[in-house]
Amino acid sequence: MKRAAVVILMAATMPWSADAWGEEKIPAVVFNFAGGRYGAQLADSVRLGLRRHEYDVLDRISSEEIAEEGLGKETDQAKVVEMLKGRLKAKLGVYGTVDKSGDTITAEIVVVGLADPAKPSSWTKAFSGSGERARGVIAAQVVEAIRKQANWKPPEYGDDAAPTNFGKAINLNGDFETGHTGWQAPDRATTFIVDGPSGRGKVLKFVTDVERDKWLEYQRKLRFGQAKPEDAPALAKDTSYANSVAALEGAHYRSEWIQAPPGARYWMVADMKGKTAGIFFPKIFVKGYADFGDRADALPEQTLVEMKMTPQQFARLPVARQKQLIATDAARNPDRYRREVFRWYLACRNEEDTWQHYAAPCPPRGGLPATVKYLQIQVYAYWPPGTYLFDNVHLYADPNQKAPLDEEKARTPNFGRTSDVIEREARKKQ
Numbered sequence: 001m002k003r004a005a006v007v008i009l010m011a012a013t014m015p016w017s018a019d020a021w022g023e024e025k026i027p028a029v030v031f032n033f034a035g036g037r038y039g040a041q042l043a044d045s046v047r048l049g050l051r052r053h054e055y056d057v058l059d060r061i062s063s064e065e066i067a068e069e070g071l072g073k074e075t076d077q078a079k080v081v082e083m084l085k086g087r088l089k090a091k092l093g094v095y096g097t098v099d100k101s102g103d104t105i106t107a108e109i110v111v112v113g114l115a116d117p118a119k120p121s122s123w124t125k126a127f128s129g130s131g132e133r134a135r136g137v138i139a140a141q142v143v144e145a146i147r148k149q150a151n152w153k154p155p156e157y158g159d160d161a162a163p164t165n166f167g168k169a170i171n172l173n174g175d176f177e178t179g180h181t182g183w184q185a186p187d188r189a190t191t192f193i194v195d196g197p198s199g200r201g202k203v204l205k206f207v208t209d210v211e212r213d214k215w216l217e218y219q220r221k222l223r224f225g226q227a228k229p230e231d232a233p234a235l236a237k238d239t240s241y242a243n244s245v246a247a248l249e250g251a252h253y254r255s256e257w258i259q260a261p262p263g264a265r266y267w268m269v270a271d272m273k274g275k276t277a278g279i280f281f282p283k284i285f286v287k288g289y290a291d292f293g294d295r296a297d298a299l300p301e302q303t304l305v306e307m308k309m310t311p312q313q314f315a316r317l318p319v320a321r322q323k324q325l326i327a328t329d330a331a332r333n334p335d336r337y338r339r340e341v342f343r344w345y346l347a348c349r350n351e352e353d354t355w356q357h358y359a360a361p362c363p364p365r366g367g368l369p370a371t372v373k374y375l376q377i378q379v380y381a382y383w384p385p386g387t388y389l390f391d392n393v394h395l396y397a398d399p400n401q402k403a404p405l406d407e408e409k410a411r412t413p414n415f416g417r418t419s420d421v422i423e424r425e426a427r428k429k430q
């Protein structure tokens with residue numbers, strides 16, 4: 001329990017920007033603040049401070065040209081958003097009003113975030129300080145507040161604006177209105193299809209704050225056809241680091257197989273509600289698979305169970321007989337011989353625990369690797385322990401794609417490494 005508490009605390013206070021923003025620089029504009037000379041000076045200190053971090057900040061002269069007298073805190077936010085979206089092409093805007101009274105400087109700063117250009121978010125905060133170093137102290141506080149606040153989603157996979165007209169989704173029943181058509185059956189222990197809030201119809205629900213050992217045993221039985229979701233065991237609530245589904249495997253919910261044409265590019269889109277913490281958030285994986293049936297030298301576990309054969313018994317068979325069994329099984333159950341050759345995920349960060357919309361292109365650049373023959377969408381929830389709701393989980397062909405695209409190697413260091421490994425390492429470090 002103690003370890004779990006530490007993880008939560010660390011995740012909640014972790015400077016989210018470094019992990020979340022990766023190597024992407026966030027284009028930002030710090031307008032001169034209203035308040036004469038002090039406004040201009042403080043704005044320039046904030047520019048300098050942001051530039052030391054992952055922000056690409058517009059230079060002082062260009063910023064001053066936009067509003068020489070400064071943009072006060074009462075400035076119409078819609079106009080600021082318009083400027084950022086327009087010729088400034090920025091995702092972060094900072095403005096406000098500075099007052100000097102005797103020795104004390106007070107600054108009311110407004111920050112607007114445009115990671116999702118359709119849904120600008122903002123906050124306003126007052127800072128103050130006195131004495132000679134007041135300006136430097138306030139600027140540092142503003143920069144820290146900008147870097148720590150997580151009211152908007154960072155641009156993670158390029159700055160592509162989501163197309164407005166996607167056409168028809170490639171996967172079936174992403175809104176879950178026809179139960180689990182197009183998806184695996186929910187296990188009714190950690191995954192459920194339930195009535196959602198008004199206007200959403202049915203939604204996919206995950207519960208991860210439950211005991212893990214009993215669930216794992218049930219999962220195994222489900223996989224081998226020895227149990228049905230109707231037999232789902234009642235699981236005790238468990239939020240521990242040692243034995244909760246949240247802290248260990250997490251729960252997956254898989255789509256049916258989707259054929260992938262060569263060089264294809266997609267958009268993954270979804271709505272999610274659930275409380276996330278720092279680097280721990282649900283993901284919607286798009287995984288690519290290839291056939292490995294002609295390279296297999298053993299029967300999959302599921303087939304062995306069905307044939308009531310142990311791995312030892314299989315190993316004792318003559319090689320010719322082994323090959324024959326594998327070939328027969330690969331023809332009958334080709335999906336059991338598919339191997340993952342590509343993975344990407346849509347990050348569903350949600351510190352506010354409200355319904356949010358997510359959309360990103362997949363792959364982030366270029367087309368799918370040529371080895372990919374099939375895709376599967378895997379919705380995945382784990383830590384923090386709790387309840388997560390998903391709706392409108394749709395995969396679309398990129399409407400802007402005109403021809404097959406070559407694969408482009410990822411720029412993100414961890415891209416392609418399995419996220420469970422990366423996160424387990426991250427958790428260990430903490």
Ligand SMILES: [Ca+2]
Nearest residue numbers: 175200201202
């Ligand atoms: Ca729905």
